[in-house]
Each structure stands twice: as structure tokens, then as C-alpha cells.
Amino acid sequence: MEKNQLLLIVRMEWMKTCCRMNLFFSIAMFMLLVLQVGVLVRVELSGEGDEMMVMAEPEIIFQYAGRYISNLAFTFMPLMLLINIGREFDFAVVQRSLVSGINRKEFFAGKTFQLAIFSMAVVVFAIVFRLLAAAMYSVPVIWDLKELVMYGLVASCLGSLALMVVFMVKKRFYALAVFMGYALLENTFSAIMSGRMMYLPFQTCIGMLRRGNESLPDFVALGVYTAVFNIVAWKVFRRSDLR
């Protein structure tokens, strides 16, 4: 791919992302996420019988900073990616893009660029959150490179899964249903297998985000999944009819 063409695709994707990620929408989505984590923290702590801790909300929230980031990586980014690309299929923007001088390969490259940006955003968010917590509570910042890589990989693995689903289904709401349905199916399967460690995409991600002591096989599994999902998405898109 030529440099100029690549720059054009990056510009197009950047414009699409910026136009869609308007301030109001982003704040609304982020508030929902914060609410979700807030409720989870309260439920967990009240389950432990530590009611006093529930009252001291800011400190607890920051203690549970990892959970915020995990949820962002785990739910927000893949879903945003899925909705973004799904909209392009719903409004036939894909067809318009393909007849406006870019080919399928370049279009797909644009989407993987978007995936990379979203994964990067999770890592940046993790760094900002650490710095913020350190500044507010005067604690030293501990940089764990392994953990930052893990956040990026989790986002890119689940983002790739979302990418594959949306390129296969080509409809936003059906793709959302398939994505959620798969997550539910995998969780149910894992529960039936009594939590035995299986290197399935969601289970590996949950395991890594919860444990905090990520192992090499986890990283390898996520890397392989990311590559496989992207390859399948491209193979499906390359030969499919866009009616």
C-alpha cells in the first residue's frame, strides 16, 4: 500500500471516529461504565460484610482502579468498535467507501487501524488512571509493563472478535446479539466445566484481568486469537457480496 493511500485511510478513519465520538456520547457511555463498576464494588464489599468501607467511596474506587480499566478494556472498547463498524454496514457506508477509490484491502486496513487506536486508548487510560491515583493519594506510581501490555492485548483480542463478528454478520444489532450471545455461551460452558482453565477468548481475558499474575501462555493465547480473528474477518470480507 502506498504511503499516500495509507495516510488517506488513516485520515478517513480518524474523521469517522472523531465525528462519532462526540463529547456527550462519550461522557454518557463512560458514566454508564462508572456506574456499573460502582455497583459492582458496592455489591462485592457488602457481600464481605464490610459496610463501613462502602461509605468511603473515593478511596475504594481508587483501590479498585484496576477494575475500571478492566471493564473499559473488557466491554467498552470492543462494543464501541462493533457499533462503529456495524453502523457503516447499516448505512451502506462500506459500499460508498469502496466505490470512492479505496479497495477492500485498504478499507479493512482502516478498521484494523481503528482497532489499534482503541486498544492503545485502553493502555493510555490505564496510565492516566495510575497517575491520577498517585497524585490524589500521594502514593508512588508502580509501573508494571506486563500489566499494561495485558490491557492492550485484552482490548485487541476482544476488539478483533467484535471485528470478526461484524464483518460476518454485517448488521449492527445482529452483530451485537451474536457477540453477547457468544460471551454468554462461553461463560456457561466454562461454568459447566467447573472453571477449569480453558484458553477460550473471554475466559482467558477474565482470568488475566482477575488474577493479576499473567502467564506466558495467556499472552500467547490472546496474541493467537487476535491474529486468527483478524485473518478470518479479512477472508470473509474479501470474498463477500455487499448487497
Place this chain on the structure above:
Amino acid sequence: MLTLEGITKYFGSQRVLTGINLELKRGEILGLVGPNGSGKSTLLKIVLGLVYQTEGVFRFQEGAERVKLGALPDKPGFFPGFSLEKNLMLFSGRVKRPVFNETIARLGLIPYLHKKFSSCSTGIQKRCELAAALMHQPELLVMDEPISGLDPAGVYAFRSLMRDWQSNNMAVLLTDHALKELEKICTSICFLRKGIIQSVVPVHEITSKHGSLEEAYRFYNLKSA
């Protein structure tokens, strides 16, 4: 400019197009007419590379793998929440600003540039689609129902654009149900029914033989029924 040889298309087990052979020369405006479900849109999508043919080949002009295409597909393909300007900017790629400005001015879109695409009337939306197709200064223009939804002024502007296009030696492949308008715009007409070409006839021959395109349409449809 464009040659189609034995194009056949199946959607599952349903055959939509059967052995389409067609040639489009420079300066020619070819109109595809036929009843709903005759395969007109599918044929256009094959030319645009959105749908893959099951059998057959299509070639652009000698030696060229592709030509500069301009297209007006059956769906608008714009984000409804974006302004017309943002939508046009998204798909203008490397179009130079003067060309961009000239195209939107010619189609009378300047007063609507900051309006949301979804809040514009059908006619303005159609003009916006036309602008996106024309600003690339294509060699081959492929359009699916470009006239439907246009008001008389829009139709007039469209007709004058097509004349310019023809004089610039560009080729146009279009389909529409507005037969009277097609008769004025096209140089030849391809009659399609159930995925099979009935006939390809120059417009002057149609008028001398059948009186009007409507009569010719009736003739070819009854003949093949």
C-alpha cells in the same frame, strides 16, 4: 471502455443474471431498463465490484485493470447524523478543493452544507450522492435510479451534467424507471428481463421504430413474457 462477457450470478440457488454480454463505449450513455427483480441493480453492483459474479468476466478499457469509477448506488451510503459537508469530505479522498467547491456549487448544495444528511429532503440527499459520484471526475459513471426523488430543477441540472459528461467522452451506465427521462438522456437502452438481456437498441432506433421508450418497453416485455 467496459466489456461484460457471459456474466452469470447466483444468490444461493437463485439465478439472478444469465450470460450477460454487454459493451459500453466512450461517450455512450447506456440505460438499463426492466421490471423489478430483473437484475439491473445486481449488474451495476458487479461492475462496481460490490458483488462478485459467479461466472463470466468483465474488462475495462484495453490494458487498464480499473478505470476511475463514479457511483451512485441504490443506498445513499452516508452517515445520517453527519452534515453534508462532513459526509462529502469523508468520501472526497484526494479531490482538490477547487473541484470539490465547483461540484457542490454546480449541484446547488452550498446552502445545505451544514445541515444534517438525515434532515435534508430526498432531492438534496440525491444531489449530495451525485456530488460524491462526480467530484472524482470519473471515466465511467454507474448510477442506480439517479432521477427518482429529484425535483424538476434537479432533473434539469442532472440532464445538463449528463450532456457535459457525454461531450467529455465519458461513459455512463444507469438504470431508472423514469422512461421518459431516460429517453432524453441515454444514447442506447438495454432491455433486461429475468436476468436475461432482451435487446440493446440505440435510442434513435427506438423512437423511429416504436415511437417512444414506453412503447418499446411494453413491446420487449410482452415479447419475452
